[in-house]
Amino acid sequence: xxLVIGAATIGFILALLALGVYxxxxxxxxxxxxxxxxxxxxxxxxAVLLTHGWQPVAATAMxxxxxxxxxxxxxxxxxxxxxxxxxxxxxxxxALYSVNLxxxxxxxxxxxxxxxxxxxxxSVGQRLFGTADLHIMGWEVSPRDAAVMLxxxxxxxxxxxxxxxxxxxxxxxxxxxxxxxAQMIRAMGADDGLMVILGLALANAMVGLSGxxxxxxxxxxxxxxxxxxxxxxxxxxxIGEALVGTMQLGYAITGSIMGSVLFRLLxxxxxxxxxxxxxxxxxxxxxxFAALVLxxxxxxxxxxxxxxxxxx
Amino acid sequence: xxxxxxxxxxxxxGTPNEVRALRGVLATIEPGSFTIIIGTNGSGKSTLLNAxxxxxxxxxxxxxxxxxxxxxxxxxxxxxxxxRVFQDPFSGTAPGLSIxxxxxxxxxxxxxxxxxxxLGRRVQDEMRDVVRSLNMxxxxxxxxxxxxxxxxxxQALTLLMATWRxxxxxxxxxxxxxxxxxxADQVIALTDKxxxxxxxxxxxxxxxxxxxxxxxxxxxxxxxxxxxxDIRGEEKKRVRATELLERFEELRRSELxxxxxxxxLEAAYV
Numbered sequence: 001x002x003l004v005i006g007a008a009t010i011g012f013i014l015a016l017l018a019l020g021v022y023x024x025x026x027x028x029x030x031x032x033x034x035x036x037x038x039x040x041x042x043x044x045x046x047a048v049l050l051t052h053g054w055q056p057v058a059a060t061a062m063x064x065x066x067x068x069x070x071x072x073x074x075x076x077x078x079x080x081x082x083x084x085x086x087x088x089x090x091x092x093x094x095a096l097y098s099v100n101l102x103x104x105x106x107x108x109x110x111x112x113x114x115x116x117x118x119x120x121x122x123s124v125g126q127r128l129f130g131t132a133d134l135h136i137m138g139w140e141v142s143p144r145d146a147a148v149m150l151x152x153x154x155x156x157x158x159x160x161x162x163x164x165x166x167x168x169x170x171x172x173x174x175x176x177x178x179x180x181x182a183q184m185i186r187a188m189g190a191d192d193g194l195m196v197i198l199g200l201a202l203a204n205a206m207v208g209l210s211g212x213x214x215x216x217x218x219x220x221x222x223x224x225x226x227x228x229x230x231x232x233x234x235x236x237x238x239i240g241e242a243l244v245g246t247m248q249l250g251y252a253i254t255g256s257i258m259g260s261v262l263f264r265l266l267x268x269x270x271x272x273x274x275x276x277x278x279x280x281x282x283x284x285x286x287x288x289f290a291a292l293v294l295x296x297x298x299x300x301x302x303x304x305x306x307x308x309x310x311x312x
Numbered sequence: 313x314x315x316x317x318x319x320x321x322x323x324x325x326g327t328p329n330e331v332r333a334l335r336g337v338l339a340t341i342e343p344g345s346f347t348i349i350i351g352t353n354g355s356g357k358s359t360l361l362n363a364x365x366x367x368x369x370x371x372x373x374x375x376x377x378x379x380x381x382x383x384x385x386x387x388x389x390x391x392x393x394x395x396r397v398f399q400d401p402f403s404g405t406a407p408g409l410s411i412x413x414x415x416x417x418x419x420x421x422x423x424x425x426x427x428x429x430x431l432g433r434r435v436q437d438e439m440r441d442v443v444r445s446l447n448m449x450x451x452x453x454x455x456x457x458x459x460x461x462x463x464x465x466x467q468a469l470t471l472l473m474a475t476w477r478x479x480x481x482x483x484x485x486x487x488x489x490x491x492x493x494x495x496a497d498q499v500i501a502l503t504d505k506x507x508x509x510x511x512x513x514x515x516x517x518x519x520x521x522x523x524x525x526x527x528x529x530x531x532x533x534x535x536x537x538x539x540x541x542d543i544r545g546e547e548k549k550r551v552r553a554t555e556l557l558e559r560f561e562e563l564r565r566s567e568l569x570x571x572x573x574x575x576x577l578e579a580a581y582v
Binding site for chain 2 (some may be wrong): 166168169170171172173174176177180181183184185186187188189190191192247
């Protein structure tokens with residue numbers, strides 16, 4: 001049971017990553033690789049601040065803010081200096097590797113005895129459930145796990161609601177239109193370059209927040225933790241789209257969260273059945289490739305007979 | 313209202329593909345004037361419109377709208393003064409957004425966009441009235457994605473959006489060229505109605521001699537990046553489509569003559 005709870009909790013934490021990927025890849029159609037570095041950046045900033053005795057909420061917020069700055073940096077490279085979009089993200093991501101090492105001072109920062117959102121959640125849990133293990137449906141669950149499992153979805157739902165609100169404001173609508181049709185939004189008087197920069201900042205703030213929470217949940221920040229995260233987020237977004245079946249804003253946001261949690265649970269199950277963890281990234285990449293290519297292949301297979309009939 | 317002072321633009325300068333698209337265009341468009349621009353392919357008529365809209369910066373010369381020098385303004389800044397409809401019906405709207413959301417963007421053209429709710433009740437009521445005036449039965453479908461509509465419907469809506477917050481200048485770039493004849497007629501009728509109602513200063517590029525003859529109060533004909541005819545007043549009212557076609561024919565013949573003469577000279581002397 002603790003395996004399932006752990007997987008679901010990480011799924012919710014990484015849902016914030018999925019939301020960030022959704023914003024850059026889907027809303028702005030910007031293949032932003034920055035996330036690989038900004039998730040680690042968020043984790044590094046939060047972890048270091050926590051070891052310096054910062055308030056957990058403030059440290060977490062700073063992690064998100066740092067991610068946002070990284071995203072804005074990629075945006076400036078791409079929109080103001082006309083660097084190829086993929087390359088802009090790669091440059092930021094590569095630079096962030098050094099930045100993250102500088103921030104942490106070493107490749108790994110453990111959070112063993114430091115106050116964090118998790119220790120705060122634990123004390124909430126103990127106040128709610130007492131200090132003894134809980135028995136839920138025959139499984140033993142520690143108050144810490146139960147409290148984290150309860151509070152993480154609430155925090156994620158709050159962020160999702162905030163995003164949903166934001167993308168329906170005047171500036172948020174202009175951002176969505178920028179990804180849809182940049183020519184149109186320029187003709188409507190919005191600076192499309194600025195919209196993309198702000199959008200990537202928002203996306204990577206979400207990713208940084210995800211990293212900050214992940215570091216606190218797993219108890220350390222590691223300079224390698226970002227590897228493969230973009231594909232991970234993309235897989236969640238794709239699963240989410242399949243689950244809700246529409247690209248509409250509210251559904252897509254909900255879908256990305258559901259996709260992230262479901263994906264994590266599937267992975268936990270696969271690992272339980274003996275999947276080699278080393279193969280995980282290969283399988284994730286293969287999954288995303290299949291999800292990108294299969295619908296088109298199926299559609300063309302379906303279309304061909306019709307096309308032939310039309311020509312006859 | 314719009315002053316174009318000796319505007320020049322060369323694309324791909326210094327390469328074999330060099331195109332001198334605008335070679336010194338001079339024009340003053342009075343407030344409320346509905347000016348039609350015609351010209352052969354490659355004459356620079358669409359380039360001129362894009363230069364005014366700010367799709368690129370001109371090499372030399374200056375552009376003034378309503379007395380303001382906008383020559384160095386980026387495209388999105390000029391949009392505070394300019395409403396625009398494009399040739400491609402898909403260029404003027406964001407397909408994934410609903411009709412209402414597209415209109416909410418038009419409502420803020422040239423204004424600051426903050427954290428106010430894009431689809432406030434007042435804006436929605438207002439846009440419903442505007443869309444109802446189209447008589448296309450779209451006012452009940454404001455929540456539908458605009459990408460689900462036909463090209464003609466989208467172009468009509470783009471026109472409404474461009475003129476909703478009365479622009480100082482309305483730019484129409486062959487905005488019926490990609491539509492079927494029936495939709496084109498509808499959009500032209502709508503254009504005529506709105507321009508007359510709001511007495512908008514309008515700059516319209518067209519390939520249709522029919523439209524050129526029947527619409528507007530001034531007619532500019534371009535050729536090789538320059539204005540070669542400027543017809544207005546009584547003369548514009550009298551001008552017929554056949555007459556315009558004759559002028560094009562004349563151009564074509566004089567060009568053939570030029571080329572023929574050049575070939576003759578070449579044969580004789582080289």
